[in-house]
Amino acid sequence: MLKTETFTLNMGPQHPSTHGVLQVVLELDGETVVQAIPNMGYLHRGIEKLAESRTYAQFIPYTDRLDYVSSMGNNLGYCQTVEKMIGIKVPERAEYLRIIMTELNRIASHLIFMGSLAIDLGASTGMMFGFRSRERILDLFDMACGARQTYTYIRFGGVSADIPSEFIPALQRFLADFPAMLDEYHRLLTGNEILYHRLKNTGLISGQRALEIGLTGPALRASGVDYDIRKVEPYGIYDRFDFSVPLGQVGDCWDRYIVRMEEMKQSASIVTQALEQMPEGTVMATIPKVLKPPAGEVYHSIENPRGELGFYIVSDGGTNPYRLHVRRPSFINLQVLNETCQGLLIGDVVAVLATLDSLMGEVDC
Amino acid sequence: MSNRDINNSLAELQARYLEDVKIIGEEAQSALLALPHRLLDILEFLKTNESYQFNMLRNLTAVDYLEYIEVVYHLYSLPLRQAITVKTRCGMEDSQIPSATVIWPSANFQEREIYDLLGVRFTEHPDLRRILLRDEFDGHPLRKTYNIGNAGERR
Numbered sequence: 001m002l003k004t005e006t007f008t009l010n011m012g013p014q015h016p017s018t019h020g021v022l023q024v025v026l027e028l029d030g031e032t033v034v035q036a037i038p039n040m041g042y043l044h045r046g047i048e049k050l051a052e053s054r055t056y057a058q059f060i061p062y063t064d065r066l067d068y069v070s071s072m073g074n075n076l077g078y079c080q081t082v083e084k085m086i087g088i089k090v091p092e093r094a095e096y097l098r099i100i101m102t103e104l105n106r107i108a109s110h111l112i113f114m115g116s117l118a119i120d121l122g123a124s125t126g127m128m129f130g131f132r133s134r135e136r137i138l139d140l141f142d143m144a145c146g147a148r149q150t151y152t153y154i155r156f157g158g159v160s161a162d163i164p165s166e167f168i169p170a171l172q173r174f175l176a177d178f179p180a181m182l183d184e185y186h187r188l189l190t191g192n193e194i195l196y197h198r199l200k201n202t203g204l205i206s207g208q209r210a211l212e213i214g215l216t217g218p219a220l221r222a223s224g225v226d227y228d229i230r231k232v233e234p235y236g237i238y239d240r241f242d243f244s245v246p247l248g249q250v251g252d253c254w255d256r257y258i259v260r261m262e263e264m265k266q267s268a269s270i271v272t273q274a275l276e277q278m279p280e281g282t283v284m285a286t287i288p289k290v291l292k293p294p295a296g297e298v299y300h301s302i303e304n305p306r307g308e309l310g311f312y313i314v315s316d317g318g319t320n321p322y323r324l325h326v327r328r329p330s331f332i333n334l335q336v337l338n339e340t341c342q343g344l345l346i347g348d349v350v351a352v353l354a355t356l357d358s359l360m361g362e363v364d365c
Numbered sequence: 366m367s368n369r370d371i372n373n374s375l376a377e378l379q380a381r382y383l384e385d386v387k388i389i390g391e392e393a394q395s396a397l398l399a400l401p402h403r404l405l406d407i408l409e410f411l412k413t414n415e416s417y418q419f420n421m422l423r424n425l426t427a428v429d430y431l432e433y434i435e436v437v438y439h440l441y442s443l444p445l446r447q448a449i450t451v452k453t454r455c456g457m458e459d460s461q462i463p464s465a466t467v468i469w470p471s472a473n474f475q476e477r478e479i480y481d482l483l484g485v486r487f488t489e490h491p492d493l494r495r496i497l498l499r500d501e502f503d504g505h506p507l508r509k510t511y512n513i514g515n516a517g518e519r520r
Binding site: 040211233314 | 390393394420421422423424426428429437439443446450469470471472473474475478482495496497498499506507513
């Protein structure tokens with residue numbers, strides 16, 4: 001009998017497939033994973049502490065830097081929380097612009113997911129395709145607010161500026177091209193037998209377990225749990241749109257991939273509907289120069305591409321938040337990594353990490 | 366679920382647990398304040414009881430109020446689509462709260478984060494280590510008394 005012992009392998013923090021600076025300490029028995037302990041904090045900037053010495057408005061740019069591939073959603077979550085505290089009514093046109101921007105951002109974020117999943121599994125073409133299409137969306141954001149990644153477009157009481165005249169034609173061109181793009185990805189990736197066998201039945205998470213461990217977003221819905229905040233607690237004007245929530249069946253990596261691919265289709269449909277319904281008018285409510293929310297607290301959450309993004313703000317009636325906490329979906333979703341990876345091969349850890357789609361800017365906050 | 370319904374639920378819980386709980390806050394902000402030694406009973410009851418079914422721990426955080434630290438649990442019931450806030454308090458010196466990981470494994474990282482940044486020790490936690498800051502770090506930066514020192518920028 002040969003005696004074998006386990007050994008430890010550090011994956012990251014400088015590993016391309018950890019999507020930032022995440023360290024996973026892998027305990028391996030040959031090529032089989034015994035433990036996969038995530039070790040984070042390399043990107044910790046103390047944003048929650050910084051919030052306590054900034055005014056409410058000064059904090060908006062910090063939210064861009066949480067989940068930096070879906071900054072519109074972060075802006076929206078924070079602004080709606082503060083609006084809820086003060087009771088600001090947002091003009092109709094601004095509500096529609098917010099929906100258009102956040103749903104476009106969801107598509108952009110899922111395209112990054114798709115591209116990085118492909119390259120993590122060795123298909124570098126997928127990455128190029130994903131980033132090429134995302135560029136079209138970034139161009140749209142650039143037109144609206146002059147930034148490609150850190151937008152600070154959504155502000156208290158509305159959005160920072162109305163869209164320029166060339167925006168709508170460009171958006172319509174994108175929406176017209178998008179089904180063909182999606183079809184191309186399906187032919188490139190979904191129909192790929194290698195990708196299918198790498199993802200199918202890898203990293204199973206049951207619906208019950210997913211709820212207990214606190215998964216949210218596409219990762220939870222891939223396990224068959226119907227929890228989408230846009231549906232269960234519609235914020236903004238989401239109750240006016242007709243869209244469905246794609247669900248997975250078994251909760252493996254394949255389901256997490258398919259759910260996100262389907263979500264892009266739904267997001268494009270929401271954008272189309274919003275574009276049809278959007279009225280003319282102002283994009284900014286009249287709000288006081290200095291914001292002093294009444295003393296008290298509020299928790300508000302929105303459905304971000306990675307899950308439930310929540311803001312918990314405690315106000316003491318002053319110009320700065322007394323305490324601000326961000327419920328970051330990437331951070332909480334990462335809890336499932338260890339138990340999901342146990343018993344898998346080392347190459348599958350990459351697939352699980354990629355389909356959980358945690359983003360380190362948000363994990364570390 | 367409207368605020369009125371949640372206020373009914375809070376009143377029922379108050380009747381059930383008498384002195385061990387208190388309703389604090391007004392209207393939409395009302396929450397159940399539990400004594401630390403009854404916390405796990407109450408959370409377990411909220412999770413398993415048929416008429417509540419709070420099966421999701423959405424958010425877990427803590428706030429430093431100078432005299433005490435308040436730990437805040439935001440629960441959500443997916444079947445009944447209802448939300449409730451449960452709070453508990455501990456002192457500044459010997460900050461201890463029973464860990465909720467036995468009821469919701471999702472509390473694991475969030476309790477570690479609170480321990481790291483606010484210095485609340487969760488008893489019976491399976492792996493209570495710092496999570497964002499390095500292990501040798503001194504102090505708990507989200508406490509109001511924490512001195513930022515040279516790390517703070519000049520304003």
